Amino acid sequence: MTTIDREGLKFSDAKLIIGLEVHVQLKTESKLFCGCSTQFGSNPNTQTCPVCTGMPGTLPVLNEKALALSIKTGLALNCEIARYTKWDRKNYFYPDLPKGYQISQFDKPVCGEGFVEVKIPKSDEPARKIRLERAHLEEDAGKSVHDESGKGGVSKIDLNRTGTPLLEIVTKPDIRSAEEAKAFLTELKLILGYVDVSDCNMQEGSLRCDANVNLHFTDGEEAVATPIVEIKNLNSFRAAERAITHEARRQFKEFRETGETIDDAPKQTRGWDDSAQKTTPQREKELSADYRYFPDPDLIAVVISEQEIEDAKSSLGDLPAALRETLQSEYGLNDYDSDVIVSAGREMVDYFRAVADGSGKPGKPNGKMASNWVGQEVMRYLNENAATIEAYPVAADAMAELLARVTAGEVDQTRGKEVLAEMLASGCDVQEAFDKLGIVKVDSSDLDALCQQLIEENPAVIEEIKGGKVKAVGSLIGKARKINPNVNPGVLRESILKIIGL
Amino acid sequence: MSVLDNSIEQLVQQVSAGEVTASQCVDESISQLKAQNPTLNAFVSDCEEAARAEAAAMDAKIAAGENVGPLAGVPIAIKDGICTKGQRTTAGSKMLENFVPPYDATIVQRLRAAGAICIGKANLDEFAMGSSTENSFFGVTKNPWSADCVAGGSSGGSAAAVAAGISPASIGSDTGGSIRQPASFCGITGVKPTYGRVSRYGLIAFASSLDQIGPMARSAKDCAILMNVLSGHDAKDSTSARNDVPDFVADCDQNLKGLRIGICKQYFENEPDGSGLNENVRSGVMAAIEQLKELGAETVEIDLPHTRYAVPTYYVVAPCEASSNLSRFDGVRYTSREQAKDLIGMYSKTRKVNFGDEVIRRILLGTYSLSSGYDHELYKKASQVRRLIKNDYDAAFEKVDLIAGPTVPTTAFKIGEHAKDPLAMYLADVFTASANLAGVPGISLPCGFSADDGLPIGLQLQANMFGESTLFRAAHQYQTQTDWHLKRPQSS
Numbered sequence: 001m002t003t004i005d006r007e008g009l010k011f012s013d014a015k016l017i018i019g020l021e022v023h024v025q026l027k028t029e030s031k032l033f034c035g036c037s038t039q040f041g042s043n044p045n046t047q048t049c050p051v052c053t054g055m056p057g058t059l060p061v062l063n064e065k066a067l068a069l070s071i072k073t074g075l076a077l078n079c080e081i082a083r084y085t086k087w088d089r090k091n092y093f094y095p096d097l098p099k100g101y102q103i104s105q106f107d108k109p110v111c112g113e114g115f116v117e118v119k120i121p122k123s124d125e126p127a128r129k130i131r132l133e134r135a136h137l138e139e140d141a142g143k144s145v146h147d148e149s150g151k152g153g154v155s156k157i158d159l160n161r162t163g164t165p166l167l168e169i170v171t172k173p174d175i176r177s178a179e180e181a182k183a184f185l186t187e188l189k190l191i192l193g194y195v196d197v198s199d200c201n202m203q204e205g206s207l208r209c210d211a212n213v214n215l216h217f218t219d220g221e222e223a224v225a226t227p228i229v230e231i232k233n234l235n236s237f238r239a240a241e242r243a244i245t246h247e248a249r250r251q252f253k254e255f256r257e258t259g260e261t262i263d264d265a266p267k268q269t270r271g272w273d274d275s276a277q278k279t280t281p282q283r284e285k286e287l288s289a290d291y292r293y294f295p296d297p298d299l300i301a302v303v304i305s306e307q308e309i310e311d312a313k314s315s316l317g318d319l320p321a322a323l324r325e326t327l328q329s330e331y332g333l334n335d336y337d338s339d340v341i342v343s344a345g346r347e348m349v350d351y352f353r354a355v356a357d358g359s360g361k362p363g364k365p366n367g368k369m370a371s372n373w374v375g376q377e378v379m380r381y382l383n384e385n386a387a388t389i390e391a392y393p394v395a396a397d398a399m400a401e402l403l404a405r406v407t408a409g410e411v412d413q414t415r416g417k418e419v420l421a422e423m424l425a426s427g428c429d430v431q432e433a434f435d436k437l438g439i440v441k442v443d444s445s446d447l448d449a450l451c452q453q454l455i456e457e458n459p460a461v462i463e464e465i466k467g468g469k470v471k472a473v474g475s476l477i478g479k480a481r482k483i484n485p486n487v488n489p490g491v492l493r494e495s496i497l498k499i500i501g502l
Numbered sequence: 503m504s505v506l507d508n509s510i511e512q513l514v515q516q517v518s519a520g521e522v523t524a525s526q527c528v529d530e531s532i533s534q535l536k537a538q539n540p541t542l543n544a545f546v547s548d549c550e551e552a553a554r555a556e557a558a559a560m561d562a563k564i565a566a567g568e569n570v571g572p573l574a575g576v577p578i579a580i581k582d583g584i585c586t587k588g589q590r591t592t593a594g595s596k597m598l599e600n601f602v603p604p605y606d607a608t609i610v611q612r613l614r615a616a617g618a619i620c621i622g623k624a625n626l627d628e629f630a631m632g633s634s635t636e637n638s639f640f641g642v643t644k645n646p647w648s649a650d651c652v653a654g655g656s657s658g659g660s661a662a663a664v665a666a667g668i669s670p671a672s673i674g675s676d677t678g679g680s681i682r683q684p685a686s687f688c689g690i691t692g693v694k695p696t697y698g699r700v701s702r703y704g705l706i707a708f709a710s711s712l713d714q715i716g717p718m719a720r721s722a723k724d725c726a727i728l729m730n731v732l733s734g735h736d737a738k739d740s741t742s743a744r745n746d747v748p749d750f751v752a753d754c755d756q757n758l759k760g761l762r763i764g765i766c767k768q769y770f771e772n773e774p775d776g777s778g779l780n781e782n783v784r785s786g787v788m789a790a791i792e793q794l795k796e797l798g799a800e801t802v803e804i805d806l807p808h809t810r811y812a813v814p815t816y817y818v819v820a821p822c823e824a825s826s827n828l829s830r831f832d833g834v835r836y837t838s839r840e841q842a843k844d845l846i847g848m849y850s851k852t853r854k855v856n857f858g859d860e861v862i863r864r865i866l867l868g869t870y871s872l873s874s875g876y877d878h879e880l881y882k883k884a885s886q887v888r889r890l891i892k893n894d895y896d897a898a899f900e901k902v903d904l905i906a907g908p909t910v911p912t913t914a915f916k917i918g919e920h921a922k923d924p925l926a927m928y929l930a931d932v933f934t935a936s937a938n939l940a941g942v943p944g945i946s947l948p949c950g951f952s953a954d955d956g957l958p959i960g961l962q963l964q965a966n967m968f969g970e971s972t973l974f975r976a977a978h979q980y981q982t983q984t985d986w987h988l989k990r991p992q993s994s
Contacts, residue, residue: 030635030764057607061740066678091826091872093849100829157834187949235756291873294881297711297823299740 003076004219006256013213016248017225018175018326019133020240022188024167024198025140031062031163032139033103033299038165040204044145044158045204052163054099059298066165068303069197070137070311073167076195077132077188078317079114081309086301090291096142104168106293107236109136110304111167117321121339131172135483139163167197178244182237185209186343190320194346202235209234209372213247214262215255221342226251226264231279233273243272247279264364285428305314305339323349331356331367336400347389348374351396352381358400359407369403377420394423401430411439412488450480450487451495464501506670509725510576513670514617517575520564522577524557524619531577531621541649543660546582546640547590548622553577556619564911573731574617579663579672582623582655583630584715585704587609587774589620593706594628594638594656597831597838597856607704608736609673609715616731621669623661624660628858629828630677632656633930634920635684637860642917645687646991647957654684656708658719663690665991671719671728675705676714678816679909679934682946685718687914687962689948691977691987693725695932696968697941698743700729701736707779709823710741712816712938721987722977726750729970753971754978758797761908761976764804764902765791768923769933770978780912786950786959787908792978794906797979802902806894812936813889817928818871818884825868828861865926876892892940899966904976908933909946909960937964945973948986958986 034051051058074081112134119127136163147153169188175181189200189207200207211234215226229247234240247270251371254260262299270279318326320342327349329339341352353365360366378392378399384393402423406416411434422433434440442450454476455462464472467473473496477489505513505522516522532550539545557575564570583593585603587610610620610656627637633645635658645651646666649745653662657674661684664672674681674959676694685692693716697888700715707713717728733747739932770779795801833839833852840851871880898905910930920927937944942964961980965972981987 050603053835055603055605056593056601056830056836057592057603057704057739058605059703059739061738089826091829093829093832093835093846096847098830098835100832101826290873292826294822294826294872297709297741298707318728 001430004217004222006121006259006401007218007254009256010253011249013217014248014252015217016176016178016244016266017214017216018176018177018244019173019212020171020181020214021185021210022169022185023208024073024192025171026073026165027196027198028063028065028068028069028165030063031164032063032066032137033163036163040201040206042160044156044160047160048162053159060103060296060450062299063165063306067110067138067304068308069165069310070303071168072197072315073192074111074114074317075199075309075312076191076197077111077114077116077135077169079111079132079135081304082108082110082112083300083304084108085110085304087296087299088124088137088293089296090293092291094141095155096144098159098162099140100256101141101298102141103299104138111133111135116184116187117182118184118187120179121179123179128174128180130174130180130400133170133172135169136166138166138168139470140166155343162448178241180246181211183243185237185240187320188302190343191281194320197276199328202237205235209240211240211244211247212267213244213251215248215251216257225262226255227260227262228267230267230269232269234272237435238274239274242277243279245370246277250279252279271424297401315428317346327352330348331365331371333367337371339376340379341371345390351378351389351392354396355399358397359403366403366407369407373399373403377417381425393427394420398423398430400500405430409488411486411492412490414489415485423429437485439486442484442488446484447487447495448499451492451499452486453483454496455499465497465502470497470502475492504534504667506530506534506577506667508670509721509726510573510670510719513576514572514709514727514792518562518564520577524559524560524564525554527575527577528557528619528621529858531669535622535663536707536863537542538666538668541667542644542646542653542816543641544625544643544653544659544666544668545622546592546594546625546638546659546789549589549620550852552589553619553621555786556614560619569626569736570975571615571617571731572727573613574670576618576787577621578613578618579660580610580620581621581626581660581668581672581674581735583626583675583705583706584610585675586623588618591623591706592640593630593638594626595598595831595857595861597708598637598836599639601838603704605704606736606825608738609732609982610704612731613673618671618805620662620731624657624663624672624674626654627658628861629706629712629824630656630675631824631860631864632682633679633683633927634915634917635659635857636917636921639858642921644917645914645957647689648914648955650916651957652667652687652917654687654910656684657692657718658679658684660779661685661690661692664688664718664949667990671717671724673715673728674718675708675713675715676934676938677708677714677820678865678938681716681718682909682934682944682960682962683930685946686909686948686962689958689986689991690718690720691722691725691945691947691991692716693729693970693973694937694944695729695733695970696743696943697938698741698757698856699745699943699968699970700732701739701742703736706805707823707827709820710827711822714938717967718719721755722945722974723751723981726754726974726978729974731965732829738918743968748971750970750974754974755956757973758794758799758976758979760913761794761799761904761972762902763791763794763799763976764898764905765801765807766804766806766898766907768806768809769907778911779908780952782952783908783910783912783959786952787906787961790949790961793983794976794980795915799976801906804902804905806898806905806936808889808894809890809932809936812891812939813928815884815887815891815939816931818880819888821864821868822871822881823868824863825872827856828865828987860924888939891936895936895940902940903965903972905964905970907962909962910934911957913955913957915953932990933962942967945977947977948989949984950986951982953987
């Protein structure tokens with residue numbers, strides 16, 4: 001029994017220890033060991049064949065694409081890639097498991113140790129490395145569809161999902177808070193999207209997460225841990241965050257009441273009840289966790305060549321962390337802005353860079369301005385239209401031209417945005433939008449005449465300015481733009497001040 | 503004389519030339535099946551309707567001058583553990599009593615493409631577990647040489663069908679001797695090919711790393727003709743070899759000059775565990791080896807020191823794999839589902855009711871051997887011994903081309919003789935199981951009859967991996983000089 005004073009314990013004394021197991025559905029056309037489609041949402045049992053339904057006599061044959069995607073994922077997650085990997089059977093009985101075993105990887109996973117750098121958004125904590133234990137390939141099971149009418153009718157089995165390739169990514173117990181778990185999942189999803197190995201669609205189950213959670217308390221020499229709880233099937237990042245937060249509190253309360261430690265109780269499985277916002281105990285699939293793993297004799301071991309690894313490496317492209325770094329060092333963006341662009345995906349980064357490069361000078365991209373326009377104007381449009389950057393109507397070179405003309409003073413920012421709105425509305429190019437809006441550069445004699453007019457018509461304002469309230473010049477700008485909308489406010493301001501001798 | 507008394511080579515020639523129709527072959531075969539099966543119980547089901555239709559289609563092709571394959575019109579019996587599309591495939595089990603596969607095994611496709619016609623599904627020990635076909639849910643198959651005796655197992659039905667002249671060829675599967683042992687008991691020739699030589703796709707798995715499909719026929723040359731059709735890479739089987747397939751028929755004709763035959767002293771020792779070699783079997787096998795020497799072969803004494811561990815190793819590896827392979831038969835799918843209070847109850851009851859004792863025994867053995875992490879447990883240990891057995895072969899085949907010995911220590915035993923003592927039955931696999939553990943090919947061919955009971959004796963030849971050509975060469979040359987393979991049981 002622990003000597004820790006449980007009565008006096010505060011929640012803040014607890015150190016939260018979290019490890020995640022993330023199942024990622026790989027983006028293959030067909031299943032892991034047969035040619036059936038993996039498309040989501042088809043009618044039950046329409047995407048099955050004798051192999052994936054485990055018919056007597058059938059044999060699995062590895063989908064090479066799934067292996068290649070696993071290697072690619074492993075490299076993106078800084079994992080050691082196995083040169084020799086094999087398949088094992090995990091034996092258990094369940095109605096949606098047609099063979100009575102799942103083909104998985106036990107002791108030779110395709111990806112060994114790796115890590116993901118994770119930074120909690122809007123926190124001052126530096127990024128931390130969350131280490132990965134392994135990532136192994138396995139086939140998914142089917143789905144049991146139970147009669148929920150309460151009349152106790154039939155249960156049905158849909159085997160469409162059976163044999164879908166999953167990569168199970170297992171972290172070490174390195175995660176220290178629910179926010180960090182969420183940040184890890186966010187970054188993981190981003191990386192997987194960048195390397196294009198998964199759709200990561202949580203609604204469709206292509207990314208699923210289980211969290212192992214417990215609390216550690218230390219009191220001088222003594223260290224005590226609460227029993228580990230595995231929270232199953234967290235199907236959104238928010239659910240993961242909330243479930244962990246709730247579970248930590250629950251374990252704290254339970255420890256205060258019972259003093260039960262990891263030495264007293266085996267690992268438990270709990271589910272997350274989203275409507276009740278709490279974790280609840282789950283019935284185990286089998287009483288014993290003895291899966292009787294052994295090498296699958298139907299599948300030959302796989303030797304992964306250096307060439308395959310090199311090929312996968314060269315197909316990776318820049319990863320989010322590297323791109324954030326590039327946007328900061330080469331484009332002068334800050335932490336936040338670079339994250340906004342990178343988090344929007346590789347295509348957004350490419351768009352941003354094309355705009356910044358195209359609107360700047362050689363070797364001196366127009367980073368800040370491009371970031372403002374892309375981060376605000378473009379993303380607002382995409383949000384409002386629920387679109388991705390690939391569907392954005394203004395191509396990067398057109399956007400770059402517009403920004404270059406704003407920079408050159410041909411048009412001010414405000415008018416520039418009107419130009420953009422016109423381009424979006426009518427699909428025209430920059431010059432056409434200028435023409436439509438009647439934007440022409442105001443020459444210096446017109447500008448001088450306009451200034452004179454304003455000075456004469458607004459003596460009170462001029463007095464104010466001369467009296468030190470330079471800001472008052474703003475009201476003249478408004479008037480000027482009513483007379484000639486093409487006037488550049490900055491230039492006008494300079495001219496007026498110059499004429500009145502300030 | 504029946505058209506089926508011809509060799510396969512002659513039969514195919516006659517059919518292709520239009521001298522005999524495929525329909526005649528099938529008629530003859532089906533009528534033999536119907537006449538003899540009530541006594542022998544060699545078949546679980548016949549394929550009469552489909553067979554007659556296929557034969558008629560083939561005759562039409564021949565009449566139209568179209569090319570027909572190397573097995574044109576050959577009636578064939580297929581072990582009922584091998585899937586045939588639209589034709590009930592039971593694996594000898596109540597569990598699959600009404601299972602009709604929606605697909606053909608790869609070898610069935612190949613046989614059909616070559617012109618062979620399946621006339622029936624041959625009886626077997628349930629899920630190929632057994633050495634006597636006594637474990638079939640559909641009853642024991644009787645030995646055509648003596649109705650009191652077993653035909654052997656697990657391919658007992660396939661062996662009996664050929665021995666009784668019902669079909670000139672059949673297909674079996676061999677996990678620990680299941681082709682060679684019944685071939686020996688029934689006085690026919692049977693081949694267990696190199697692991698990976700023949701696709702396993704469609705063979706209802708017993709122990710995946712040991713199972714191999716192979717041909718059974720009256721002569722080595724007939725088997726070679728079948729092997730030419732069965733062999734070759736199959737994209738549906740990951741363990742299927744990509745090696746080139748030689749012309750096994752052509753290789754039959756090479757003489758035996760310079761062939762080195764290994765005589766393994768362990769095969770002729772009397773073991774304290776009772777796996778002693780019957781004296782009649784010993785003398786029959788010795789005489790066959792002398793005959794091979796007369797044909798130009800030389801003998802070399804070799805050592806396979808781990809032979810005595812083959813049976814115990816086999817009886818760890820095979821049940822482990824079987825326990826997993828058979829978990830798909832849980833009552834959720836296929837034939838039968840027992841009612842019970844909960845899910846686990848349904849599984850238990852269904853499996854208890856639908857599996858026979860031997861299958862349950864082996865599932866329990868395998869489940870036990872695999873339990874609590876396999877790292878340092880029986881399966882891994884057995885896999886290590888398996889490696890040693892393979893190493894023995896590798897060393898032996900440095901010195902010799904073939905290894906000769908008895909297929910089984912005895913002739914066919916009486917039905918029910920080992921019913922109370924499964925372990926005694928397991929020892930019948932002593933000379934055959936090691937080839938499966940090592941993956942090497944083996945052939946059993948008749949080499950005489952026991953003076954005691956008049957039953958056939960089998961000579962086993964084993965070769966190095968992918969060395970089937972050498973097996974066929976030696977076996978065929980032996981059969982050119984002897985007529986044991988031409989003897990027929992009185993009853994048929």
